[in-house]
Amino acid sequence: MAVNGSGSLKRSKPNYIYSIVGVAIVLFIMGIMGWLFLNLHSIGDNFKEDIRISVYLRTADKNTIGNIQQFITSQPYAKNVEYVNKEKAKAIWNKENNEDWGKILEVNPLPESVDFFAKANYVNVDSLTKISTAIETNFKNEVADISYPKSLVTNLNERTTKIGLIFLVLSIVLCIIVIVSIDNTIRLAMFSNRFLIKTMQMVGATRGFISKPLLIRALLNGLISAFIAIFLLFGLVEWATSQFPQIRTLQGISTSVMLFGGLIVLGVGISVLSTYRSVLKYLKMKLDELY
Numbered sequence: 001m002a003v004n005g006s007g008s009l010k011r012s013k014p015n016y017i018y019s020i021v022g023v024a025i026v027l028f029i030m031g032i033m034g035w036l037f038l039n040l041h042s043i044g045d046n047f048k049e050d051i052r053i054s055v056y057l058r059t060a061d062k063n064t065i066g067n068i069q070q071f072i073t074s075q076p077y078a079k080n081v082e083y084v085n086k087e088k089a090k091a092i093w094n095k096e097n098n099e100d101w102g103k104i105l106e107v108n109p110l111p112e113s114v115d116f117f118a119k120a121n122y123v124n125v126d127s128l129t130k131i132s133t134a135i136e137t138n139f140k141n142e143v144a145d146i147s148y149p150k151s152l153v154t155n156l157n158e159r160t161t162k163i164g165l166i167f168l169v170l171s172i173v174l175c176i177i178v179i180v181s182i183d184n185t186i187r188l189a190m191f192s193n194r195f196l197i198k199t200m201q202m203v204g205a206t207r208g209f210i211s212k213p214l215l216i217r218a219l220l221n222g223l224i225s226a227f228i229a230i231f232l233l234f235g236l237v238e239w240a241t242s243q244f245p246q247i248r249t250l251q252g253i254s255t256s257v258m259l260f261g262g263l264i265v266l267g268v269g270i271s272v273l274s275t276y277r278s279v280l281k282y283l284k285m286k287l288d289e290l291y
Contacts, residue, residue: 016217020225022185023271027229027263030178034262035237037167038255044160045120049079051148051156052092053128054113055135058144068139069114077122077131084113111144124157125150179270186218186274190282197282211279215272222271226264233263 055072057065065083073081084092089110122131132146193214200210 016221019185019188020221020228023182023222023225023267024228024232026178026181026185027225027267028232030174030266031229031233031259031263032236033171033174034259035233037171038259040160040164040167042255044156044164047156047160048120048123048153049117051117051123051153052115053118053131053146053148054084054115055143056111056113056145056147057142059142060112064139064142065112065114068135068142071138072114072116072135075131077118077127079117079119081114081116084115086110086112089113123153125154128153178266182267182270183274186271187278190214190275190278194282197279207279211276214275214279218271218275219268222268223264225271226267229263229267230260233259 069083072078136143
């Protein structure tokens with residue numbers, strides 16, 4: 001029986017190779033979609049945290065300006081707080097508008113300000129309104145106005161939510177397709193072992209004895225497929241990073257661990273489950289039904 005079993009396993013080896021490659025390709029596609037979905041939040045956060053908020057000053061007293069700057073810096077929402085004098089304000093305006101109005105105007109009309117960027121969680125209309133009110137309340141005589149692109153903040157949050165929902169739906173659909181594809185691939189690979197399974201059952205082998213070596217092989221095949229997919233995905237991300245360096249700011253260890261761990265769990269879990277279902281299926285079938 002051992003000889004026959006070994007021969008059957010050897011004859012089925014090519015099917016397992018095709019299965020490993022097929023599952024790896026499917027997991028690779030799933031990994032690309034997963035990377036985009038997991039980093040969508042980071043992409044949105046980067047856009048949000050790039051919105052400049054300007055606290056325009058009515059006072060020129062350096063101590064008062066220092067107090068305003070220190071107050072904003074101490075708040076949990078603030079990032080990169082800086083004092084912007086008239087010359088720096090002019091440089092920022094010229095950079096953002098790609099022109100130099102200094103050739104036309106002799107006097108700099110821009111006011112001094114304390115500029116800062118808010119953390120992503122606070123970049124929404126309600127939070128920024130509360131932040132503006134708090135600053136104006138504490139420095140009502142020193143602050144002339146607080147400015148930020150309100151329409152951009154509103155549109156950015158709405159679009160981020162819509163894009164997130166679209167990606168969520170696409171990810172769910174793709175996940176279902178992946179599960180079905182891997183299941184079918186594993187079942188096709190198990191098809192060549194149907195006579196081995198039935199023969200072992202007929203000579204008195206228990207269900208656990210029959211399924212154990214096949215489940216171990218499924219586990220190993222799932223791990224191999226997952227590691228192939230991870231290797232390909234890592235290579236793709238590294239290549240994309242070399243072409244677009246800004247992608248590097250999106251990468252995080254926790255996100256990578258979550259994604260790679262998910263691929264391993266998905267590859268191994270479905271491989272083992274599909275193999276076990278196939279074993280049960282062939283054990284319940286009559287010998288004539290195997291042909």
